[in-house]
Amino acid sequence: MEKERKAILCIDDEAIILDSLREQLEKNFGEDFIYETAESAEEALEIIDDLEEDEIEIAIIVCDWLMPGMKGDKFLLQADLRYPRVVKILLTGQANQNSIDTLEELADHFTLVPKPWNKNELVQIIKSELNKNE
Amino acid sequence: MNNINLLKHTNRTFVLFLLFAILLLACVFTRHDDVNRERMNNACPIPTNFSIYKLPLQNTFNPILFSSCENHSLDTDLSEILLLTTFRNIGNCFSAKEKSIFILKLIFLNISKSKLNFLILYISSISVLLFVILFLLHNKLKINRQIKEINKVVESISQKEFDNKISGKYSGELGVLAKSINQMSLQLKEIYDNLEIKVLRRTSEISMRNAELRKKQREILKQHHELKLAYEALKESREKYEKLIEHLEDEYFFYSQSVKGDLLFVSPSVKKILGYSVKDYRKLHDTLYTNNPDNKKAIKHSENSRKGVIQPKYLKEIYDANHQAKILEISEVPVMNEDEQLVSIEGLAHDITERQKTEELILEQEEKYRMLFTHASEIILLYEINKKKKKAENIIEGNNYAIEKLGFPIDELRNMTAVDLNANELSQNGEEDNEEYLADGKKYQRVWKAKGGELIDMEISSHSFRMKNKHVAIAVARDITERKKAEEEIKFVNEELYNQKENLEALVDNLTQTQEQLVQSEKMAALGQLISGIAHEINTPLGAIKASIGNLSDSLDVALHEIPDLFQTQSQENLRLFTYLFKQANKKPSDLSSREKRQKKRELVNALKEKNIEQADIVADLLTYLDVFQMNNALWNYLKIPDAVKVIRSVRNFISLLKNTNTINIAVEKATKTVFALKKYAHRDLEGEKISTDIIDGIETVLTLYHNQLKQGIEITKQYDKLPLVKCYQDEINQVWTNLIQNAIQSMNQEGTITITTKHTGNMVSVGFKDTGSGIAPDIKDKIFDPFFTTKKQGEGSGLGLDIVKKIIDKHNGTIELESELGEGANFIIHIPVE
Numbered sequence: 001m002e003k004e005r006k007a008i009l010c011i012d013d014e015a016i017i018l019d020s021l022r023e024q025l026e027k028n029f030g031e032d033f034i035y036e037t038a039e040s041a042e043e044a045l046e047i048i049d050d051l052e053e054d055e056i057e058i059a060i061i062v063c064d065w066l067m068p069g070m071k072g073d074k075f076l077l078q079a080d081l082r083y084p085r086v087v088k089i090l091l092t093g094q095a096n097q098n099s100i101d102t103l104e105e106l107a108d109h110f111t112l113v114p115k116p117w118n119k120n121e122l123v124q125i126i127k128s129e130l131n132k133n134e
Numbered sequence: 135m136n137n138i139n140l141l142k143h144t145n146r147t148f149v150l151f152l153l154f155a156i157l158l159l160a161c162v163f164t165r166h167d168d169v170n171r172e173r174m175n176n177a178c179p180i181p182t183n184f185s186i187y188k189l190p191l192q193n194t195f196n197p198i199l200f201s202s203c204e205n206h207s208l209d210t211d212l213s214e215i216l217l218l219t220t221f222r223n224i225g226n227c228f229s230a231k232e233k234s235i236f237i238l239k240l241i242f243l244n245i246s247k248s249k250l251n252f253l254i255l256y257i258s259s260i261s262v263l264l265f266v267i268l269f270l271l272h273n274k275l276k277i278n279r280q281i282k283e284i285n286k287v288v289e290s291i292s293q294k295e296f297d298n299k300i301s302g303k304y305s306g307e308l309g310v311l312a313k314s315i316n317q318m319s320l321q322l323k324e325i326y327d328n329l330e331i332k333v334l335r336r337t338s339e340i341s342m343r344n345a346e347l348r349k350k351q352r353e354i355l356k357q358h359h360e361l362k363l364a365y366e367a368l369k370e371s372r373e374k375y376e377k378l379i380e381h382l383e384d385e386y387f388f389y390s391q392s393v394k395g396d397l398l399f400v401s402p403s404v405k406k407i408l409g410y411s412v413k414d415y416r417k418l419h420d421t422l423y424t425n426n427p428d429n430k431k432a433i434k435h436s437e438n439s440r441k442g443v444i445q446p447k448y449l450k451e452i453y454d455a456n457h458q459a460k461i462l463e464i465s466e467v468p469v470m471n472e473d474e475q476l477v478s479i480e481g482l483a484h485d486i487t488e489r490q491k492t493e494e495l496i497l498e499q500e501e502k503y504r505m506l507f508t509h510a511s512e513i514i515l516l517y518e519i520n521k522k523k524k525k526a527e528n529i530i531e532g533n534n535y536a537i538e539k540l541g542f543p544i545d546e547l548r549n550m551t552a553v554d555l556n557a558n559e560l561s562q563n564g565e566e567d568n569e570e571y572l573a574d575g576k577k578y579q580r581v582w583k584a585k586g587g588e589l590i591d592m593e594i595s596s597h598s599f600r601m602k603n604k605h606v607a608i609a610v611a612r613d614i615t616e617r618k619k620a621e622e623e624i625k626f627v628n629e630e631l632y633n634q635k636e637n638l639e640a641l642v643d644n645l646t647q648t649q650e651q652l653v654q655s656e657k658m659a660a661l662g663q664l665i666s667g668i669a670h671e672i673n674t675p676l677g678a679i680k681a682s683i684g685n686l687s688d689s690l691d692v693a694l695h696e697i698p699d700l701f702q703t704q705s706q707e708n709l710r711l712f713t714y715l716f717k718q719a720n721k722k723p724s725d726l727s728s729r730e731k732r733q734k735k736r737e738l739v740n741a742l743k744e745k746n747i748e749q750a751d752i753v754a755d756l757l758t759y760l761d762v763f764q765m766n767n768a769l770w771n772y773l774k775i776p777d778a779v780k781v782i783r784s785v786r787n788f789i790s791l792l793k794n795t796n797t798i799n800i801a802v803e804k805a806t807k808t809v810f811a812l813k814k815y816a817h818r819d820l821e822g823e824k825i826s827t828d829i830i831d832g833i834e835t836v837l838t839l840y841h842n843q844l845k846q847g848i849e850i851t852k853q854y855d856k857l858p859l860v861k862c863y864q865d866e867i868n869q870v871w872t873n874l875i876q877n878a879i880q881s882m883n884q885e886g887t888i889t890i891t892t893k894h895t896g897n898m899v900s901v902g903f904k905d906t907g908s909g910i911a912p913d914i915k916d917k918i919f920d921p922f923f924t925t926k927k928q929g930e931g932s933g934l935g936l937d938i939v940k941k942i943i944d945k946h947n948g949t950i951e952l953e954s955e956l957g958e959g960a961n962f963i964i965h966i967p968v969e
Binding site for chain 1: 673675676677678680682689723724755790793794797804847
């Protein structure tokens with residue numbers, strides 16, 4: 001039997017981002033994780049349901065903020081309610097200071113990483129978050 | 135003439151025969167001589183016999199001397215020669231035929247002279263006999279001729295030609311007859327001459343009588359003509375008088391009144407004038423007076439008349455049959471008998487009602503005009519004009535206002551001319567200023583000097599006309615000093631206004647510039663609002679690029695490490711798997727959605743697990759990455775080889791290189807598109823000229839910039855008709871699309887559908903932006919294009935968006951149509967001309 005793999009969930013409405021993010025994470029975290037991608041928060045919720053059904057634990061959620069439909073911050077807040085221990089990263093593309101200020105107030109619930117992100121930085125943050133949880 | 139010819143002919147014949155006879159006789163005698171000579175041989179005396187014939191027609195024949203010598207002894211030849219000579223002499227008188235006969239005869243005679251002596255003698259006797267007959271015949275012809283001559287004279291006498299006389303000598307009875315005829319002719323001539331004198335005298339008497347008669351006839355004709363003229367004149371005057379009487383009957387009636395006052399006679403024309411019959415008028419005449427107080431005088435006059443006092447003409451007013459007042463002018467004459475006693479009063483009544491009315495009317499009108507003239511508040515001057523000298527002469531009349539305004543008493547005015555009133559007596563071209571004072575109707579202006587020296591600006595119009603035998607003109611002059619002042623003021627105000635207008639124009643220019651600046655700043659404001667979205671739009675591809683480059687680098691590292699191992703140590707099967715997968719793999723970023731991929735991956739995992747493939751999850755992950763979902767026996771076999779996962783990882787690494795490269799390409803394209811749109815949008819058209827613009831391209835640019843905002847919840851439906859290039863101010867028109875899209879997004883609260891429609895009809899293009907937002911309330915429909923009008927919260931909108939849209943569309947000679955109902959969204963439709 002294989003050892004239980006945890007899932008990393010990537011959410012972005014832009015396919016190019018989603019693909020490259022996913023690959024980036026895959027290259028850094030290797031095959032120890034299952035990688036799931038969703039193009040919207042709604043789809044991500046479906047995936048979470050599927051994963052729960054499959055009894056697969058979610059380790060990390062990396063989500064874009066500004067997307068059609070449910071925004072990233074809202075989704076992460078919901079996710080936070082269900083999975084408080086999951087590492088949650090919000091990628092913020094908009095350089096709107098007001099929005100950032102608002103989002104920073106939610107820093108307890110998820111970590112903000114501005115777009116375009118630095119790979120090492122992102123990986124570092126995720127790793128430190130993972131360590132926190134352990 | 136015929137007679138004369140015949141006579142000639144007869145004479146010729148006669149002479150011919152005579153000659154012939156003589157000739158024959160001569161021959162006989164010659165023959166006889168020869169015989170004698172032979173017998174006696176002696177000489178015989180020479181008898182000489184001359185016959186002279188004078189031919190009756192002078193100038194026709196020359197007298198021929200013919201000598202015959204019977205006893206002369208001549209040689210036969212000689213006699214022949216003689217004959218021939220004689221013949222030659224007379225030859226001219228004969229025709230050729232006669233000549234030849236004669237010659238034949240001579241020849242014949244010569245030939246037979248010796249043998250035929252006897253025969254010749256015989257023929258000679260017959261010839262003599264013939265001669266006698268011929269001679270008698272000749273005499274008869276001669277008498278005939280004389281009778282003809284006498285006849286001719288008698289005929290001429292009968293023709294009143296008395297000068298012809300019978301001139302020939304006639305013998306015997308013919309001579310007596312000729313003589314008596316000549317005498318008779320003389321006597322007749324005498325009688326005829328006397329008669330002619332008498333006739334001439336008589337004729338002259340008759341012609342004198344004729345002349346007298348003609349004169350008389352002319353006189354009679356003249357008298358007749360005069361009478362005719364007189365008749366015509368009479369006829370005409372009769373007609374005139376008839377007309378006059380008819381006319382008189384319309385206005386006059388006669389009457390005769392007794393001393394007591396009864397009417398003895400009234401002329402029937404009273405019926406025409408008053409409508410009463412003679413009978414009625416006789417009855418009523420005293421009762422018809424109107425209430426006019428002047429009638430008292432009339433009654434008095436009437437009474438005086440009846441007392442025999444001759445009255446002047448007087449007026450009375452009475453009612454006619456229609457109860458209309460009629461004014462009668464009465465002339466009455468008392469009639470006396472031989473004893474100087476008053477018998478009656480003869481009266482003539484003249485109906486002067488109409489005349490009176492007309493006179494009153496004239497008086498009234500004259501009064502009106504006089505009032506108008508006197509009290510008019512314009513200066514009115516009447517002055518004489520001299521047409522020949524073209525001069526305005528003395529003023530005849532001036533109204534009160536003229537006297538008051540100009541200060542000259544009327545007497546002084548009458549000694550002046552209109553020109554004298556001018557402050558400057560010479561016109562502008564230096565001549566005496568008369569011309570316009572004589573002109574008709576045209577208005578002209580002069581400065582007049584009042585007596586007190588005051589200068590008055592006048593506007594004058596004059597009209598000339600004929601009054602009796604004078605040419606006069608009436609001039610109406612209006613004081614326009616005040617008006618002139620006002621005009622000056624208006625001029626001044628106008629200048630002021632003009633200056634103000636200039637200022638305003640400058641201001642408008644400023645405003646236009648400001649508007650341009652406003653459009654620009656609105657554009658920039660919109661950009662500012664968009665900037666975070668745009669930043670995202672650029673950051674997204676940048677992020678992707680950044681990640682992809684990292685991935686590339688990682689994959690390349692791994693790939694470079696793996697290549698030697700792959701080609702040196704891998705089994706043939708592994709290489710085949712590698713090649714197979716590399717061929718099958720999708721080298722580009724996947725077209726499948728994450729959801730589809732997940733689904734396919736799920737199926738793949740199950741399939742792999744069924745086939746007991748080791749590390750099914752990981753293999754599924756890798757194959758999903760490669761987009762290889764089509765399973766076949768070859769692949770199944772490959773997957774069963776021991777190092778399959780490792781080989782697949784290798785393939786994945788290589789494919790990753792390609793996939794990431796493609797991702798970078800796509801990302802660069804996206805970023806470029808956004809940057810390009812941004813550049814296009816921010817472009818400021820400095821030349822300020824219309825350029826041919828692709829409207830749809832402009833809309834697409836704006837949509838690109840709004841992409842990030844729109845994708846958050848707004849669906850864009852495009853119903854594009856193909857549009858021609860439209861002449862417009864490109865950056866301004868893009869601002870219109872921006873503002874309308876911005877408004878739509880805001881009205882829908884970021885969620886809904888914007889339907890963009892383009893249409894091309896004739897020379898117009900229309901672009902519609904229909905949203906599914908809150909719509910616009912009817913009461914603010916008119917206000918939404920006003921500047922600074924906004925329904926948005928403070929800080930969300932400047933209130934200038936639609937104002938700017940309107941200004942820009944106005945600048946393009948376009949229109950904006952708004953269809954909206956509250957709660958059902960709004961549809962802004964822009965119409966702009968292609969050119």
